[in-house]
């Protein structure tokens with residue numbers, strides 16, 4: 001399926017796990033849209049602020065994806081996310097994303113597949129990097145759990161990592177209330193119901 005997003009009539013977009021802010025360009029968000037980038041890493045947020053200091057409609061904030069309390073409900077026309085789903089508590093995040101989207105708004109994110117994880121695991125195996133192999137095994141098991149249930153669990157040190165499958169994404173996004181869940185390459189797209197209200 002070939003899916004793309006149109007941002008022409010949008011007022012504001014949220015970029016989850018924005019890093020230095022390049023996901024916005026990958027999605028082709030035009031300049032007139034107010035873009036809010038959030039990330040847990042204070043250092044990258046400072047760098048992004050510097051990088052975009054001449055762009056008054058780009059806002060950057062240290063904020064965990066799991067807790068979007070800085071933002072009112074029904075605020076964003078779109079929420080996008082690049083190379084971040086694998087590091088976050090997806091079920092919690094998509095519930096928050098659903099809340100902050102306007103009714104009928106769209107969420108889109110890129111995701112990591114089992115192939116990406118096994119590739120790194122095999123490389124670590126050949127180098128006998130046992131700790132890396134164990135961590136990759138955790139990511140694989142977490143991805144399988146996500147495939148079966150739409151839920152994930154943290155690693156021994158409390159961090160999160162998983163791979164995502166279309167089935168798992170359908171389950172967890174559907175559970176949060178999203179509809180019209182669709183895929184294009186390694187990107188997922190899902191819409192908030194038009195009649196949804198979070199007041």
Ligand SMILES: C[S@@+](CC[C@H](N)C(=O)[O-])C[C@H]1O[C@@H](n2cnc3c(N)ncnc32)[C@H](O)[C@@H]1O
Pocket residue numbers: 016017018019020021022023038039040041044063064065066081082083084087088089
């Ligand atoms: C691989 S980088 C992607 C950055 C950017 N989206 C891009 O495509 O270049 C993943 C980003 O997610 C951020 N991140 C990880 N866990 C997060 C969380 N729970 N909440 C918000 N951001 C998070 C990291 O700090 C990092 O900047």
